[in-house]
Amino acid sequence: MxxxxxxxxxxxxxxxxxxxxxxxxxxxxxxxxxxxxxxxxxxxxxxxxxxxxxxxxxxxxxxxxxxxxxxxxxxxxxxxxxxxxxxxxxxxxxxxxxxxxxxxxxxxxxxxxxxxxxxxxxxxxxxxxxxxxxxxxxxxxxxxxxxxxxxxxxxxxxxxxxxxxxxxxxxxxxxxxxxxxxxxxxxxxxxxxxxxxxxxxxxxxxxxxxxxxxxxxxxxxxxxxxxxxxxxxxxxxxxxxYWEGKEYTGLGAGAVGFKKLKIKNGKWKIFRYYTQNSVYEYLKNPTKYNYEYLSDEDIKKEKIFLGLRSIVGFDEKILNIKEKERTETLINEKKLYKKENKIYSNDFLLADALTKFIIS
Ligand code: SF4
CATH class of the missing domain: 3.20.20.70 (Aldolase class I)
Known part of the structure; x- marks a missing residue:
């Protein structure tokens, strides 16, 4: 890897x-x-x-x-x-x-x-x-x-x-x-x-x-x-x-890593990998991983959720038309604001509910 x-x-x-x-x-x-x-x-x-x-x-x-x-x-x-x-x-x-x-x-x-x-x-x-x-x-x-x-x-x-x-x-x-x-x-x-x-x-x-x-x-x-x-x-x-979506290497029992690999046609394979949780199992085989592959929708959801619970925000261009409309509604309600094509939250504690609303 x-x-x-x-x-x-x-x-x-x-x-x-x-x-x-x-x-x-x-x-x-x-x-x-x-x-x-x-x-x-x-x-x-x-x-x-x-x-x-x-x-x-x-x-x-x-x-x-x-x-x-x-x-x-x-x-x-x-x-x-x-x-x-x-x-x-x-x-x-x-x-x-x-x-x-x-x-x-x-x-x-x-x-x-x-x-x-x-x-x-x-x-x-x-x-x-x-x-x-x-x-x-x-x-x-x-x-x-x-x-x-x-x-x-x-x-x-x-x-x-x-x-x-x-x-x-x-x-x-x-x-x-x-x-x-x-x-x-x-x-x-x-x-x-x-x-x-x-x-x-x-x-x-x-x-x-x-x-x-x-x-x-x-x-x-x-x-x-x-x-x-x-x-x-x-x-x-x-x-x-982490919140900006950078890659990370995870070492040790129960650690998580995150990788983006470029594959054919300019596409990416994006996945998390997990080492063995049990320390005994990890010691036996520290390079045995379980994989979780992320779809484009998964990535989008994470970008919105992590962006809204922090100062990171998210890029407006990842949204489809319906999602853009719902985001506009939240901007009008002053729950979100837009700056240079990025969307930010006025209250990080609402990130969960706002994400659900945008991608519902
Ligand atoms: S048990 Fe250990 S890892 Fe868990 S909260 Fe206490 S100090 Fe932290």
């Missing part, structure tokens, strides 16, 4: 976690720490199979799971492996749990990682226990201050809202603490009750309070630029690349 394209994104999935959060549907495990060494070997095998020296990644994102559960030497080996392909990388992000040590942060920074994202979720002790996070509010504050001290200039923290414990006072306090920390970005996620999690089917863990949610989002917007439904502040170039 080698490709000569440049300007691509690289995602590396680390499936290890210290504990399992009650709401978590990510491909992450707490009982396979003995596989960490083998995991590197599998990533190496997949990487050498999928990439060559022609590829220059413009961003790298190491996500999980919890990448900070891996020792520094894992990343030393990883960066030795990928160094030829990240010479021009503008942004290299790693996710971390707030229980990381100063030393780990310092060594990671020295490897060239220039963006760090902390899974803080809240600064309220009770809420952290409720979510089954294994860090304390003090650790969260300390880790962000430490990241700044080690030289990180681009720091994100994740917050979760719409949980059963939320109220204005709690969320206001979370933001008060967050705003006083040396961060450049906030990702704020509304709690969703997912299948396969501890909370599957238990909607009592979620609070349905639209007024509180809008208030919370507006409060973040007072300090940080709202550029995507859940993201605020200095734009994450890697995520922006």
């Amino acid at each position: 080698k490709s000569k394209n440049t300007n691509k994104l690289l995602y590396i999935h680390i499936p290890f976690c210290d504990s399992k959060c009650n709401y978590c549907a990510f491909n992450s495990y707490t009982n396979i720490n003995h596989l960490k060494k083998e995991y590197f070997n599998a990533i190496k095998k997949q990487y050498l199979h999928d990439t060559d020296s022609n590829i220059q990644f413009e961003t790298v994102f190491i996500g999980g799971g919890t990448p900070s559960t891996m020792p520094v030497n894992f990343y030393e080996n990883l960066f030795t492996l990928i160094e030829e392909n990240i010479k021009n990388a503008k942004e290299i992000t790693i996710e971390a749990n707030p229980n990381v040590t100063y030393e780990w942060l310092k060594e990671i920074k020295n490897l060239g990682i220039n963006r760090i994202s902390f899974g803080v979720q809240s600064f309220n002790e009770k809420k952290l226990k409720f979510l089954n996070r294994n860090h304390s509010p003090t650790q969260a504050i300390k880790s962000i201050e430490n990241a700044k001290k080690t030289g990180f200039e681009n720091i994100n923290l994740d917050l979760i809202y719409a949980t059963a414990l939320d109220n204005k006072k709690l969320l206001e306090n979370d933001l008060k603490i967050a705003f006083n920390l040396p961060i450049t970005h906030i990702s704020a996620y509304s709690l969703t009750i997912e299948e396969g999690t501890k909370w599957e089917g238990d909607y009592s863990k979620r609070k349905e309070d639209e007024i509180l949610e809008i208030w919370f989002i507006d409060k973040i917007k007072e300090r940080f630029f709202h550029y995507e439904i859940s993201n605020f502040g200095k734009i994450c170039l890697h995520n922006l690349g």
Whole structure:
């Protein structure tokens, strides 16, 4: 699956976690720490199979799971492996749990990682226990201050809202603490009750309070630029690349890649590929993929949806006549606006409904 394209994104999935959060549907495990060494070997095998020296990644994102559960030497080996392909990388992000040590942060920074994202979720002790996070509010504050001290200039923290414990006072306090920390970005996620999690089917863990949610989002917007439904502040170039439809390579168990291959008659084959979700299966065969081929209609729908939930917008010319008419209706209703033949949303939270309306 080698490709000569440049300007691509690289995602590396680390499936290890210290504990399992009650709401978590990510491909992450707490009982396979003995596989960490083998995991590197599998990533190496997949990487050498999928990439060559022609590829220059413009961003790298190491996500999980919890990448900070891996020792520094894992990343030393990883960066030795990928160094030829990240010479021009503008942004290299790693996710971390707030229980990381100063030393780990310092060594990671020295490897060239220039963006760090902390899974803080809240600064309220009770809420952290409720979510089954294994860090304390003090650790969260300390880790962000430490990241700044080690030289990180681009720091994100994740917050979760719409949980059963939320109220204005709690969320206001979370933001008060967050705003006083040396961060450049906030990702704020509304709690969703997912299948396969501890909370599957238990909607009592979620609070349905639209007024509180809008208030919370507006409060973040007072300090940080709202550029995507859940993201605020200095734009994450890697995520922006996803929404712009750039190609990406996905490494690791349960990782996803996205490719566009030119075929005959100027046509393109566009597809996603998925590695094996199970870490055991991935270790056995890191280059075994499941494929999802995308039709022109699929691509169009994604362009509209991703464009409307962010500042990316979408090109008017992808629409057929009927879709153009419906888009005009939304422009007249001030839900959308047009600038230089691109369509943008006035409210990212409505992206789902607006997309459905346009392509209905
Ligand atoms: S730390 Fe993140 S990936 Fe790990 S269990 Fe919690 S939410 Fe899931």
